[in-house]
Amino acid sequence: MKRKDFLYLTGMGFGATMLSRIPVFGSPIQHNGILNGADTALKKKMADVALNAARSKGATYTDVRIGRYLNQYVVTRENKVENLVDTESFGMGIRVIANGCWGFAATDKLDDDSIAKAAAMAVAIAKENSRIQTEPVQLAPQKGYGEVSWKTPIEKNGFEVPMKEKTDLLLSVNDAAMKGGANYVNSIIFLVNEQKYFASTEGSYIDQDIHRIWPIFAITKIDDKTGNFETRQSLSAPRGMGYEYLEPRESDKIHGVTTRYRDRYDMLEDAKAGAPQAAEKIKAKSVEAGKYDLVLDPSHLWLTIHESVGHPSELDRVLGYEANFAGTSFLTLDKWKSGKFNFGSKNVNIVADKTQPGSLGAVGYDDEGVESKKWDIIKDGILVNYQAIRDQAHIIGLKESQGCCYADSWSDVQFQRMPNISLQPGKAPLSPDDMIKNVEKGIYIVGDSSFSIDQQRYNFQFSGQLYYEIKNGKIVGMLNDVAYQSNTQEFWNSCAAVCDKNDYRLGGSFFDGKGQPEQVSAVSHGSSTALFKGVNVINTKRKI
Template identity: 70%
Template sequence: MKRRNFIYLSGVGAGAIMLPNLPAFGTPIDPLQSLEQVDARIKKELADVALNTAKSKGATYADVRIGRYLNQAVVTRETRVLNVANAESYGVGIRVIVNGCWGFAATNNVTKDGMAKTAERAVAVAKANSKIGGTPVQLAEQKGYGEVTWKTPIEKNAFEIPIKEKVDLLMSVNGAALAGGANFVNSTILAINEQKYFASTDGSYIDQDIHRLYPNFSVTKIDSAKGAFETRGSLSSPVGMGYEYLIPSESEKVQGIVTRYKNRYDMLEDVKNATKNAAEKVASKSVEPGKYDLVLDPSHLWLTIHESVAHPTELDRVLGYEANYAGTSFLSLDKLKSGTFKFGSPNMNVMADKNQKGSLGAVGYDDEGVKPKEWDIVKDGVLTNFQAIRDQAHMIGLKESQGCCYAQTWADVQFQRMPNVSLRPGKTPLSVDDMIKKVEKGIYIIGDGSFSIDQQRYNFQFGGKLFYEIKDGKIVGMLNDVAYQATNQEFWNSLTAVCDERDYRLGGAFNDGKGQPGQSNAVSHGSSTALFKGVNVINTKRRIG
């Protein structure tokens, strides 16, 4: 057994669990060798075989996705390296329309013969589907772009950084936590590279090189005398960036109770703060339930946006097509068509896009060969749009797709996935300190935590990582056992103020699930710190007896 195979096989048990996009865990790889991409001319030749075969067998439309997915996880705990996992998945997915019905097939036999046979199989699937009947597929018009390329604008390719350098960083992080009094600490660096080639009968041949990175840790502090412990996770955000994300600059600092960075991340500084925070949480007082004004940091608010705004505005959930994985939506086509449905207060302005630099969703073209765009979902508190792809656009009166189609690998069929969905910053100059000064009785919440939301995305509960009590415009100490509850409209109509663009930051999910069979998507959500008035806060402390 080769050494790199041994490293992979010994690490895949835990490391691969943390990585999305791994059909059957892929195969072990040499990361540097796999960065040598397949020549675009070869991929075009292969794609043309599939497209021509599909058309000759009766397809009125066909697209081909040749994908190479590289995944890496470096996983540590205290003074040990638990896993180093490198994996590769390579293959092709072919989608066709025949007799007004979709057909899809995939293979890892990326040869001309494999392409032809797989295209034939996709056509056969579509013909079988057409016997069931139903409304024919209506694809929004899409011009072909010819031969184009796009790459995540990275400065340092994470796969080119030696494993030793990553291990050294994580060992330094763990060491800082232990030196600060932590009882347990684990840390990881996850990296993904999607090398994707898309071709369609519309005339597009699109070659993309997409990178994502997620460094994170968790610190635990035990108080033996109390028989209690507390944990604080990292305040990092998964990003669509290279390894430069882990090289912070002083100019990137956002000053506050804990130091954060807008587009970079200082893992060592964060773990030192986290160790202190975990000890403070053990000693902090438990919250008194009641109504509070909530000052929500972007590191927390991203998850509330994700669950209560982004998911409910996915058109397939609205229509009830998506129901088994996390439910449908309290929204409806009638609410959109009315043009008057009050989702939130006039301070609520939510936009969607897949263009924002550094975001997880950033691509040059989606998995239907559509250039992403930006559009309003909620404007001045009123619902204005949903999220739709080519075969959904006509359902809400759109002439073109919004460019939010995605498949987690070549082996999966592409379908509607949320783009980056973000709360726009306020237009009036407002800092976090100025916002806090206006609060008489409130809680400042930093970081995401546990959450619960019903099957129509209407009633919900959210926790967090850090909670600070605000009295008469000042932070007076740390709280614990905090969660807030609300209905969707009640919560968003309590939005009173949003800090300006100076405070705007991204959070996000590295592996957001949807569909059946389930698929994973990476998505960011941006916001500035926001103030919500009179929200119901509960105490989550477990009581025995």
């Protein structure tokens, strides 16, 4: 979608910081037609047309993805509803192997003749590719599952919630922020429903219904005397849940410097806290550069995990096959083969998991028809594995795919995408309050903000939303202009402690970009609050 169309759909007054975070996909549709889905029997019939047509043209393997992708955007600013948008994208992607090479074609015309033509085109492309490819594709073995289904275990379908209920919530959020002293506030509820049907010549017919939600706001506070301003983004995390995510229970609360929630999100309470915190940021003292112990909240640490662990452990980056948007990787095969590469301290255990309930990456099966699973990436600080799909598995001696293949649309070919990558909680009982009590000179960082990392995912810089100075085991006030610098190996080796499972929370990205043309995927990163010793902090000198 062109940028001018995006601006129109999301509302011109929406704000540059949030515009860049939520792109619009698909074509606008009427809200009352958004829940009309295709019959499973019809999807199977269409898939069989593609499978048979590809086989008749010489394909030795074929998979078919029929996708209906629904997005809903509810956009507000201050006391106004800026926009209500429903979009839909519907079609079929056909991937084949012929003469040992991949071919792919897609169509949004789903009559038998158009499907057969698309299948023939995919085979023709594969055969043409074989003229220059030197080695045939090697697929890891995969059993067929027959006819199976999977659905995100939601309690309330956000698309079925009346629009007035959603706009009333956002306007109440805005009102709370304005009453708390905000000068401007934007808020959004973004809903996604992927209705995906997969079929392959190996005998799988998989029907999946996947739901995701992201509530977000941005508060701006201006100092009347100086003209300086600060912002405070919401501390929500996008989740693989239904609308129940916005209906918090008392049991979900975790209390701290700022109100936090484990499995539900109180958007209204976050907005009430956000406006005074934005005002406090304006008056906060500028940090003195130096070495600090960092206490990193999960709302911040997820992004550091994503950039410094998630991307460099993607096998296609390790091999140099992929470099767009995130570069290659310093975690080369020789480090893995040694079996003793010291990625981090013994407190660092990183797990990939496509099965985790409530996470953005949770599905029953990936876009190659592989059942979701969980595996170790870093074990007791040592690099032990990567992220691999069917045609990569043999490279690192795997007998099967790890089930992390994904395409963001029926019209795009699927490829290796990051599963949920998470730091595991510490085993010993430890709360954030107890962790802070043992810090003499430190900074407690909450929320994510800007980052910079090199093309091998090694040297980096990160900043956050809120910074609190720690002296002699106590939080003594807010700081500003904070960013920390390190390299991946040094940083993760400085991890001195991780709080226990009672503090574990998910952060994540709805729009992790990769490939060219770009595709985006949704991925969560969980952790408990973690302590990193002696990290270099700089003053970003943003204040005039």
